Amino acid sequence: MRVVVLTGAGISAESGVPTFRDADGLWEGHRVEDVATPEAYAAQPAVVHRFYDARRAALAGVEPNPAHRALARLEEHLGDDLLVVTQNIDDLHERAGSTRVLHMHGELLSALCRACEGRVRWAGDLGDFPDCPSCGVSALRPDVVWFGEIPYQMDRIQEALERADLFVSIGTSGAVYPAAGFVQYASGHGVRTLELNLQPSEVSRLFHEARQGLAGELVPVWVE
Numbered sequence: 001m002r003v004v005v006l007t008g009a010g011i012s013a014e015s016g017v018p019t020f021r022d023a024d025g026l027w028e029g030h031r032v033e034d035v036a037t038p039e040a041y042a043a044q045p046a047v048v049h050r051f052y053d054a055r056r057a058a059l060a061g062v063e064p065n066p067a068h069r070a071l072a073r074l075e076e077h078l079g080d081d082l083l084v085v086t087q088n089i090d091d092l093h094e095r096a097g098s099t100r101v102l103h104m105h106g107e108l109l110s111a112l113c114r115a116c117e118g119r120v121r122w123a124g125d126l127g128d129f130p131d132c133p134s135c136g137v138s139a140l141r142p143d144v145v146w147f148g149e150i151p152y153q154m155d156r157i158q159e160a161l162e163r164a165d166l167f168v169s170i171g172t173s174g175a176v177y178p179a180a181g182f183v184q185y186a187s188g189h190g191v192r193t194l195e196l197n198l199q200p201s202e203v204s205r206l207f208h209e210a211r212q213g214l215a216g217e218l219v220p221v222w223v224e
């Protein structure tokens, strides 16, 4: 049985990582659509760095929750037949033990050099505009995918969706494409689809089945 799992901010909410579009989703009064764009970065790089530096620092104080751990257990059973595609830039899937994880919107613990296009593991602040360790130019940006940029590994994701038997979406609002379109893409290839989310998402009606509740409760029940 080949399974593709898509995760969003809701799976990390019970770990204490704020979601984007729930009540506590604003950052210093900004909507994510106002800070997560190349235009915002060009206009106010220090503000955007502060947003990501704060979230990177907060990672140290959070732990994976039962939903992340259940997906890691599922990988022990399914091996290469499970692929977790996450929109999250935290590392909670990896810390729970998952190894087959694609970060389609990038990773907090990586920086991308706009000068040499190299990537570097980055645990500190970018707010002080450090030099790239490879080329020496001060051009490091968060290695994340902003609105208008192309999400990472789309070819691999599409291929996995085409070959899957089951697609499961966990903790995502269905407000952001292309991830919100995966359910239609999977269904179009004859794949069964299941949504696990706190409330109906914007695309719930497109799933064969949708269950509502906390990811920390629904995911372990689904996995066992």
Ligand code: BJW
Pocket (backbone or CB within 6 Å): 007, 008, 009, 010, 011, 013, 014, 019, 020, 021, 022, 025, 032, 036, 087, 088, 089, 105, 144, 145, 146, 147, 148, 149, 150, 151, 154, 170, 171, 172, 173, 174, 175, 176, 177, 178, 196, 197, 198, 199, 200, 201, 213, 214, 215, 216
């Ligand atoms: C719980 C829970 C609990 C809470 N248990 N559940 C019109 C139509 C189609 C597309 C577009 C369009 N207009 C513009 C576009 C394109 C645009 C887009 O989608 N815009 C929308 C606003 C409409 N998309 C893009 O620009 C993307 N690029 C693109 O399309 O390129 C073209 C292309 C694609 C493919 C191939 C070739 C070309 C890029 C999108 C980049 C998004 N980036 C961000 C920031 C990343 C870095 C960062 O983290 O800062 O990604 S924005 C933000 O939203 C972040 C998230 O990953 C993403 C999704 O959010 P998510 O995870 O769904 O979180 P929430 O908060 O929205 O929802 C949480 C859910 O959990 C809620 O439903 C809760 O109920 C639930 N929940 N607690 C279970 N305990």
